[in-house]
Amino acid sequence: MQLTQHQIDYCMECGVCTGSCPVSRNWSEFSPRQIIKRTCIENPEEVTKRRELWQCLSCGRCYSRCPVEIDFPEFNRQQRVAARLQGNLPQESHHGVMQTISLLQTAKLTQSRTAWARDAGKFSDKGDYFYFVGCLPYFEVTFRYLNLSPLTSAKSVLKILNKMGIEPVISNEERCCGHDALWSGDEEKFEKLAKLNMEVIAASGAKTVIFSCPEGYFTFKNNYAKLFGNLPFEVVYLTEFLAKEWNNANFTFSGNGSSSVTFHDPCRLGRLSGLYESPRKLLANLPETKLVEMERSLINAQCCGTSAWMECSSCSKSTQVERINEARDTGAGTLITACPKCQIHLTCAQQGTDLNLPVKDIFTYLAERIKLD
């Protein structure tokens, strides 16, 4: 990404990015502004040798505030591509298991990833709607130790769609969307996965692809579109879809007593896609549910502290604990998010502490309240 002279001139005078960065807040050595400055004056090979370029969470808070609109996350991502070629690699979390799983999905194999759906509801091989399940079946086995069941979210999505009369396509051939590979600078892996997904969706005949993961949604909407041009199908995030169809769906609700919840905006959904309203609208539609906002929400929301299954650090943990405490300060009994990774990270950070705030994904919460039978 080439910065313009105008951007560089302004950049040197400012520093709002570093002041906004959740990583800099915990680790003062890390500074997006300094990274940009070094890129302007140092030999490019020296810049991409540095470990610090793996620390950026790509949460986009700097970008959303930058007066000259420098897209630092994208700028940094491109440096990661060069860094990888030099052998400068990120420290992968969970012994690299998620990276290995996505790598294996670039091979020609038929997975067995739809078993969960058989008991949960009705789905088909071909049709107008494709439900892109994403990593959930793999998270289910990887994050058992956190007492989380990420597939409950997928089951809830299927039940809600069935209730609306939709039997979406769910496929054993679906691959990882490639989001993490892309943000780890591995464009080769990303492109292989993206091509396979495009073939699978084309074979299903779907006109609309529905996502319950903001990363998949963002990646299709932006990076797939960049790679393949205009996509031959519509890309929709499920909260948008539900908010639009809500009145036609004639949902009835079961009460669980009054409860107050707070909503954590995932970076890929909020700041990077600009979708703030639909999840709030859905929660507001539920009788007996009261939505209370955290001090930093919408465009100012705090990141969940880790990105692309790499570089989990004490900085990640303090970012997460900070966020949990912010949610607790609202008095809400449940923290709701719309991203499976946010749910995993914010739950993980509470292990071995006296924090005990349930973190739920929005689709599971909706399915618990909507009468589905």
Next chain:
Amino acid sequence: MRLLGIDERRLRLKWVSASEGALFAAEIQSYVELLKELGDNPLSDAHLCQMNPMMRSEMQKEEPAGA
């Protein structure tokens, strides 16, 4: 492995003592027969090794020693 669609029989763990030569031979023989029956490993694509940075750096390390 099941999720990824890889036949679980491809992974076998067996404890064989040094004194149990016949058992070892029988085990390997039946394993080889099974692998022949299952056919090519779906993960044998060469590109997978090339794409894995750890395997790639291992391969690079080995090169100068061989040369």
